[in-house]
Amino acid sequence: MRLAYLSHYFPPESNAPAARVHELSRALVRAGHEVHVVTGQPNHPHGKIYPGYRAAEYRRERVDGIEVHRVPTLPAASRGVLRRGLGYMSLPTSQIALGAARLPAVDLVLATSPQILTGVAGLALARLRRVPFVLEVRDLWPDGIVAVGALKPGHPIVRALEVVESTLYRGAAGVVSVTDSFVDHFVARGVARERIAVVKNGIDTALFAADADPAPLRAQLGIPEGALLLLYCGTIGMAQDVGLLARAAALAGPDDDFHVVVVGHGVGLPALVDEIAALGVGRRVHVLPSVPRRDVPGIIAAADVSAVILRDEPTFARYLPSKIFEAMAMRQPILLGVRGEAQRLVEGSGAGLAFAPGDPADALAKLRAFAALGRDGRARMGEAARAHVLAHHDRDRQAEDLGRFLARIARSRS
Incomplete structure (x- = not known):
């Protein structure tokens, strides 16, 4: 199976979303799949492009057997609502345009959220390529925004994000959840249980070895x-x-x-x-x-x-x-x-x-x-x-579960 995996984050960024995408993709490659990650230029958490990368370039690199496509990015730190919003919108636009132009033929498009607009990019790219779309949900949007007090329930932005959320669920051939507790949320919004796979967060057993030397x-x-x-x-x-x-x-x-x-x-x-x-x-x-x-x-x-x-x-x-x-x-x-x-x-x-x-x-x-x-x-x-x-919670075994789920969806739409 050859798949496109869209993510807002990827190493050398070192947050949890970047680690999950990298480690699952690496394990999928080991299992014989071909994975093309479509992501931005690394800039998290400070909103500054890392040395050796340029914001406006398209760049292809190979990381642990993963084909990584880095698209033009407008970096934005976690402050400044306008610039941060523009940053969130610009990356999905680049993912759609460059993904359509540069990716080889794929069997399936997988997009991971947050950010939720990455899911929109995944759905659009899947439609352009006429292949199934699978949405991976790590955080509930817009529920999480309301929970932290960033916006109030019923705010126009919240209502707009609820429409986006519903559109993604309707358009997805499958939904990957990182918790059991999310499943009822998806079902309540019209996702059939048989279209849902739970692949929880896990660990790279080689990196997180219990005998690691302690920092001083x-x-x-x-x-x-x-x-x-x-x-x-x-x-x-x-x-x-x-x-x-x-x-x-x-x-x-x-x-x-x-x-x-x-x-x-x-x-x-x-x-x-x-x-x-x-x-x-x-x-x-x-x-x-x-x-x-x-x-x-x-x-x-x-x-x-x-x-x-x-x-x-x-x-x-x-x-x-x-x-x-x-x-x-x-x-x-x-x-x-x-x-x-x-x-x-x-x-x-x-x-x-x-x-x-x-x-x-x-x-x-x-x-x-x-x-x-x-x-x-x-x-x-x-x-x-x-x-x-x-x-x-071994990441390699979780990747096996994810691979079987994705392959079943790809076969059902072929």
């Missing part, structure tokens, strides 16, 4: 060896309530021997830095810049517990953040502030402790519980976490 975070930040080190590593955005960790630290007493290390970048970073300063917890809460994906395992290995946090909104109870699986693969217990499917997974597998999202006092109580477990107790939790993720 303690020496770098002056954190005592005996102190509990809680790590948050990832996007600091509107959906992630990372400031809750600072608020929990503000409630801690002199006998609470823990430090919080936040590694990441995003639109919420300035507010987080301001909140840490306002609460006076800078000696306990440390912020470091984001790192390349290849360095993430060492960062996780340096910590005792990993935090995964989303805002307390009903929409986010359907989400399974990819950070969960990366921590589990590294034998790292999880402090979870997400309800729903994520909580059932973490607690059911014995991989961590959950607190009520939005409640810093409860988060502090769970941190104290982790401290009371000691190294041996946390190690047992970490072993359970890794066993579960290896059994259920």
